[in-house]
Amino acid sequence: MKNRLLWKLFSIIAxxxxxxxxLIDLVASHTEDSMSYIDQGYRAELRAYAKEAERILYEEGEGALALWVKEIEKKKTLGLPFLALRLKTSQIRNSPMRTLKPLH
Incomplete structure (x- = not known):
């Protein structure tokens, strides 16, 4: 009897x-998405790049992934399109960093 109760306790704890x-992962993902300054379109583009890179890595290997990255760099002007972040002017205007005074 006591042994059965112990296993129930372990099951409940597990x-x-x-x-x-x-729940921690869910809250962290929601917080990351809601606090991001990256535009929704760019976030979707980043997720698509991540899925494609993962697929290439697992199916074709690291060499194919390196070639794919070079192709993407050639297609985009800066080489890394996801670094070209677009901040809305209201976000910049209302930024707390704008109200900081210089130290000197």
Whole structure:
């Protein structure tokens, strides 16, 4: 009887731990998305690049991935299109960094 109760307790703790870490991941993802200054279109483009890079890495290997990255660099003007972030002017105007005074 006591042994069965112990296994139930372990099961509850295990399931609770999995749910707890799932909730932490959910909150972290939501926070990251809601606080990002990257435009939605660029975020979607980054996710598409990530999926394609992962597919190439697993199916074709590191050499093919390096070639794919070079092709992307040739297509885009700066080489890394996801670094060209577009901040809305209202975000810049309302930024707390704008109100800081110089130290000297």
């Amino acid at each position: 399931v609770g731990t999995v749910i707890f870490f799932w």
